Amino acid sequence: MRRRTDLLFVTAAILATTAPALAADRHRISIAPGRLGEAAIALGRQTGVSIGMSDQSLAGLPTKGLSGKMSLDGALKRLLDGTGVKARRIAANTWRLERGRSQSPYRPRASSSIAAKAATQADPVKIIVTASKRDTPLPRYAGMVEALDNSVFTSAEAANGSATLLARIASLSSTHAGNGRNKLFIRAIADSGVAGPTQATTGQYLGDMRLNYAAPDPDLKLYDVGRVEVLEGPQGTLYGAGSLGGVIRIMPNAPNLGDYGGQMSAGVSVTQHGDLGGDLSAALNMPIVAEKLALRLVGYGVQEGGYIDDVTRDMDDVNRVRTWGGRTALRFAPDENWTIDLNGVYQHIAGDDAQYADRSVGRLDRASAVTQPYSSDYVLGNLRIELQWDSLRFVSSTGFVRHELTESYDATQPEGAPALFRQYNKVDIFSTENRLVRDLDNGLGWILGASYLQSTSDIQRSLTSFGTATVLPEIIPNVPVFGRGVPAPATGVRNKVKEATLFGEASFEPVQGLIATIGGRLTNSRLSGAALDPIAALSSADLARAEAQADRNETIFLPSASLLTDAIPDITLYARFQRGFRPGGLAVDDQRVRRYQNDRVSTFELGFRKGAPGRDPFALSANVAYTDWRDIQADVTDRIGLPTTANIGDGRIYTIEGRIVLRPLPALTLDGSFIYNDSKLSRPAQFLRALSFDGESLSLPNVANLGGRLAADYRIALAGDTDLHVNGAARYVGKSRLGVGPILGQTQGDYIDTSLTTSLRRGPLQYSLSLTNLLDSDGNRFSLGTPFDLRSDYYTPLRPRTVRLGIDFAF
Known part of the structure; x- marks a missing residue:
């Protein structure tokens, strides 16, 4: 584990409700x-x-x-x-x-x-699952969970953001359209590879604040993060809509009320077949009033060198990505019972061009008529209040998010003038949650809470042709083509969701060694939708009918139950059932506004766990699960090729996963994990039934049939205050399909990604050398290029072999 000085303060105020005690009492x-x-x-x-x-x-x-x-x-x-x-x-x-x-x-x-x-010979380490919202000890948590502490996040890995989590967790997968544009999937709950107005299947949180709703992963960088927990889903009872696959909870380091300190890091990288990159970060902790008030600031900038060449425009390394941003946290602890945190986040991502290549042109080449830039701006503000007394804890979290994503696609048609399609997605989220919790050291206790969420998603679209002819051919039906770089609006859509929720969960021990947990979440969703910049061909009657269909109320109850026993020493056995859902909304299909329904997931799972990973000499966990998914919402493409959302039918998923962690030596940890998925669209919707052959079911999109990871971690103290850390890993990503049916039926995956990191710490300085994609593989991460051309052999290659040199300084 890397040394951190005064900057990282495990806890600044651990206080009871009694009067201050003397050391001799x-x-x-x-x-x-x-x-x-x-x-x-x-x-x-x-x-x-x-x-x-x-x-x-x-x-x-x-x-x-x-x-x-x-x-x-x-x-x-x-x-x-x-x-x-x-x-x-x-x-x-x-x-x-x-x-x-x-x-x-x-x-x-x-x-x-x-x-x-x-x-x-000490008993297994008591790892606490904080994302359960009841601070449950790991041996008494019924479900699959991955917990990554700050020893994982070297400055190089922090700069990679969500890619670091993907490299560490076998059950986590993603699309690869570019930083800030990707959709994350847990287990095998994946709807599609294209981005539309539907809600994410994976809930993402920064502390207690929701990060996303009807938008892709914001891909926040992981600087100054103390812990990340990934809970496999569904997690409907505690987290509500949009947690079908599970939850990713990022826990940044809190302000240290007692000590001044900080850390800086810098790195330079070079990519084979590409150009230079680099990263720079700084964190500073400043107590303002000792043991009462402190401020923590984090800032960073990252440039990822490009490696895709465009032969048509004669440009090299076009796909550079620049990210900069930061966080601020103010903690006020007026007395031993109260903790008040005010948090802010801002991050900007700018991609110079698209990330895909065309195999027919070359390994890392493509031929595009226009530049396809994208950008993401993310702003978050959150107020969290915690009151602790005896065994009760009250937590209130309220905040606001604005996420703006601008994307561009090459819309040039064969023998046509260069054209560019732009999509702008603005998502506003206001959420508040208030809960009362009774935590007990043995994993028993209860939680009771209420929450309210309001999300508004605006998707606006335009088409720009750079042709100069007097008459230009139509690219999108009924959308004018002005030419000479003048944009023409295409139909967009607005979706608004208001959710009011009551939820609760309780764990009790009816007999010694057997823990039962029951819970439920009652949610009322008010939905509304409207067309934005509708094309002239849409009549007022069509628009009014679509908006009337979207304006509705939905009430849904999500039950959960589990049984767990730890009667066998050092072994946990559990069975779990839980449900999740996503509300419906409006989408644009063939330039018409259409409604899609909510979808629902039910998961049954059985699992066991032995030992604590990374600390016991031997730790083993395994899980089998069956998921029933009804009225699946999927972002697909319409007849024109533009992203839209529709209910594609019912599906089922069988999942088997396991992990084994060995410590043959105190300094050496070996870690292996795998996941197998068997997913089918068992009852496709009417418009998809023609795509199945002889009654054969279609596979769900973006679900790899097999994945696995092997890693070795070696840490040793050398002479004086010098420490050596070496980590090597290889991850296999199995085959999957981009979407449903032959149009989006391109295969992707089936590659191995590798990495090696070495660091040497001497006092406050740490020097590091990391290599990624050691084999320089060009494995296909994602088969989507532009939706206006689904016939070309597009693929998104792994970043070629990359070397990074870094230095960290703590004070």
């Missing part, structure tokens, strides 16, 4: 064996003091359990025995845990064979 203390981070939190709550640490790497050290009545001094001494960590008192009721001089950030000090033996 005796308290009844009960703390299970686990990690130092969670143990410090528990000790602070049970004794009424503030316990923090200025080095994030200390949080993962294994600790022994405590039980009995003892003083704070005695508890700290026993808790830190054998870890090499020292406790320093900095105020009457405030303590800080600090690294001993000779201690490595990767392993406890082994000055005593007894201490080392105690550390290795």
